[in-house]
Amino acid sequence: MSIDNDPYKEIRPYNDDEIPAALDRLINDADFINAIIKYRFSHKSAWFKQLVSPIIKFYLKLKWSKLKSVDDIQFEVKNFMGSTLDKTSNGVTYTGLENLDPNQAYLFISNHRDIAMDPALVNWGLYNAGHRTMRIAIGDNLLKMPCATEMMKLNKSFIVKRSAKGPREMMKTLGQLSAYIKHSLETNNSIWIAQREGRAKDGNDMTEPAILKMFHVEGRRQKIPFSDYVKSLKIVPVSISYENDPxxxxxxxxxxxxxxxxxxxxxxxxxxxxxxxxxxGEKGRVHVSFGDVVTDDFETPDLLAQEIDRQIHDLYRxxxxxxxxxxxxxxxxxxxxxxxxxxxxxxxxxxxxxxxxxxxxxxxxxxx
Incomplete structure (x- = not known):
């Protein structure tokens, strides 16, 4: 499929041939460089920050020159995750991965406590268990800066357009998203999506049936009943437990x-x-538990949401x-x-x- 005929171009992650240009745009993005300076050299004076900017750009150009593919990026993210978890957690444990087939694509639906770490921890477990990493759903409300969009699409994230307005635009957006999720699974790319829009800030993990209804938009187009379509998605509930929430x-x-x-x-x-x-931030101990593939018949989004909640609550450490x-x-x-x-x-x-x-x-x- 050529990029001009790609129906998912505006929401999907970058392909291998798009990686070098995206990295180049990121290196030359002033907001991105300023963000690095802010967090790495916040205590330094203004003249120092001005001086260090071209040095950071040169360093990144050198460091990232070898990154040519999605897998190259994933390897870099894996290394970053390893060192970050060593510094910020008292260990991450996993259960349930042994029941999943590394050659099968799944739709992982997890509880949602942290914007970046939830999917990163699921990916970390999959990667280390010999599975391919997932494509990650992320709301466009988090992509107000171009550099944020670049970073997310480099890291296998696809965009959920929450800002869509009006019934026609919303239906078009939902149809595109639903079709992209199905397309990803059919091309052996697992998906991660949170069980709800926004984090469960009160620790009350509950699945929004509207998200499950969105999955079936493509099923309705194909005239496949909800229960049959859902089974084809190979849904796996995932429960993520942080001892300490930063x-x-x-x-x-x-x-x-x-x-x-x-x-x-x-x-x-x-x-x-x-x-x-x-x-x-400090996380204490972290546990990620993969549930069972949803194989029973669930006739409605509400009934399916109850099953996902049951597994997530039971598996929570x-x-x-x-x-x-x-x-x-x-x-x-x-x-x-x-x-x-x-x-x-x-x-x-x-x-x-x-x-x-x-x-x-x-x-x-x-x-x-």
Whole structure:
């Protein structure tokens, strides 16, 4: 298929032949270079930052000159993930991968706590178990800067156009997205998508039936019943559990502001800052559990959502801080656990503290 006839060109990730040009655009993007300088040299003076900019561009040009394909990029991301998890976690464990066929494409639907780390952790497990990495669904609300779009499309991300307006445009967008997901699976490319639009900031992991309905838009076009079409997608629920959420205080504050004031005003680059904090922040222990392929008949999106929720809640790994927040008594709850939770609460106004407690307690209640 030529690029001119590609119906998915505007939403799909880059192909091998598009990688060098995309990297070149990224290196020459002032916002991208400035972002690196901001996070690596924030304490340095303005003249130093101006001086270091061409050096960073030269370094990246040299470092990335050997990257010619999607697999090359994935190898670089794998190395970055390894070193990042060594620094920011107390170990990542996996269960359920042994039940999946490395030669089969799956539609992975996971709970959603962190913008970048959720799909990255699923990919990390797949890569190390000999599976191909997935294509990742990402909302266009996170792609306000051209360099963000470049980075995501380089890393096998495809765009979900949440900003579509009007019934006709929305139906066209949903049709394109639904068809692209099916096309990816049929060409042996697994997909990751969150169970809901936006993160579960309150720790309440629930699947939105609207997302499952979107999957079937292509099925309806092909006149395939919902239950049959869903089985063809090879859906695998995935449950991701973080012992420590690096953004927990920020999320609790946002939830409190929403409740108290009826709205919460994001700063211009808050989503980007959340991505960075999620990547470099301390996570404690992390567990990723892959569920069973959905093979039963589910006649409606609501019934399918219940099954995905059941698996995600059952597979969620609880940590001592979850049990403490939920008011449980357990030998695993140490003085250190109590001190950790108390330190988090001290960073919030008293009225907002219950939001943070609920965030860690909700997975316990859902598991019951």
């Amino acid at each position: 953004l927990d205080v920020a999320k609790a504050n946002e939830l409190y502001q929403m409740e108290a004031n009826g709205h919460y005003q994001k700063t211009e680059f808050e989503d980007i800052e959340s991505i960075v904090t999620g990547i470099i 609880l940590y001592p801080i979850n049990l403490l927040a939920a008011g449980h008594k357990s030998d695993s709850i140490t003085d250190e656990t109590k001190a950790t939770l108390a330190a988090k609460l001290r960073q919030l106004p008293e009225n907002a503290q219950t939001k943070l407690i609920e965030m860690y307690a909700n997975p316990v209640f859902k598991k019951k």
